[in-house]
Amino acid sequence: MLFTIIGVGVFAYGIIYTILVCLADCDLQLAFFERFGKKIRNLKGKVVFITGASSGIGEGTALALAKNGVKLVLAARRLAELERVKQKCLEISNGLLTSEDVLILQMDMLDIKSHQKYFDLAVQHFGNVDILFNNAGRSQRATWENIELDIHKQLFELNVFSVVNLTSIAVRYFNSKGSGHVAVTSSLAGVVGVPFSGSYTGSKHAIHGFFNSLRTEKTGKNLTVSIICPGPVFTNFLSESFTETVGKKYGISAKPTDRRLTMERCGELCAITLANQLDESWMALFPLIPFTYTAVYFPLIFKTTLKIVGVNTLFKLRDSSDIQLMTEAKKN
Template identity: 35%
Template structure:
């Protein structure tokens, strides 16, 4: 899609971090915005940071409440009478050793990062297929390309997104619907504060690597650039992007490096 002027963009995870930065960036491009997340107060804050707040509608939702996503989609489609772009960005991370983490925590992470994301996409799909156009993005991670300690369920949920959205891209190609998977490295957001520990509680502290990450505003620009080019996949980060190549071409070396990474 070359221009987002007057296009309607629905962003999940818009109350914070990457989703908020995407909302601000899309608003500068003249898009109509539908912003979703659980925290309505923070969505209001995001809206106040957008260029023209009349073009921003809020639609609070919980990606873990699958049974409500059909209703939410019907509402979303009515807000600006249609939809052009769905940005599946909402998600939670993890900081806990597999051996200490009960399956209930793995399931919670999958419910939000994978099943909630897929459920919402499935609700929007018939609409895009019918109109024979649309763009779907999903925020994966570099950890969707390789595993990393203390993030077993998170990495698995992001890997699973690649399986789903790569397959979907092939299925819907003839309907003129693009599918872009974005894989960021560390981005300076609240992701590590909100990450679930082995107990299922939030970690509530920022990791040094995240504090040292790319600014969400910078990522948002590159994210939208990848969408404009209808890229299948975009890796956006610092040295972590290099690690994707190391894993692919030197898997033994990668295994030695990743097991020595200081876990935070």
């Protein structure tokens, strides 16, 4: 009788868990903390340094934080876009922030030697930095065997080495003050090996290696490390993607009919991750979250399913288009 009750309980738990995974636009830990955890407003008065803040996920996160009175360092290359985002942050804050509470830094992540200078400017302006959110980066669409070696190098320079360098500067600063929080935008491509993005997927897996190693090394030392893994989001990320050829962008924009998280929703989920100091968060529309759970926890089922549905289906889940469109884009 006891084993029957246990069996029914486990079965019911599995059914409920599966339903929740299919309904949520993020992993269940993040969904739980969104409802029952710390609110974004708990970060009010803190200073968050965001790279890649001029658009996309960086902009969405900045807006979610500004709405709750979080002071911001907005860093990116495009000064005019940074000014635009700053103005939006001030407006959405409803008086919680003044112009002095949002610092703009026209910063190129690939200019490694300038990182210390810009981080010091942020500390000098606010007297403190509480969270570094590494968000700058680019994606890729390419056929694996045709990717030029210099593309691998360029993608790793931006997505990995520049991020690691700025994080090292922040960690040394946080060590000196006794606490801190570093976060990074990875991708579901850093959790699952996705097709037609070899360099990008490799760079995101490298990010997981670096940041998971950092978290383990600093256990018990008041340093929080968060890895944020979005799926498709409505940004200019796709059109700006690397291809397999140096100097050539993908050039295909997301369509309004695509199944993607909005920039605002993704930014809100990122802000919730920061407020609750979560180790890792996944966020995407159905069916990518259950797809990722299956890939991670049931690899045999995932492998079998992928053989049945084909790699083109996986590509469509990501880009809402087929491989033929990618092939035509590379010819143009």
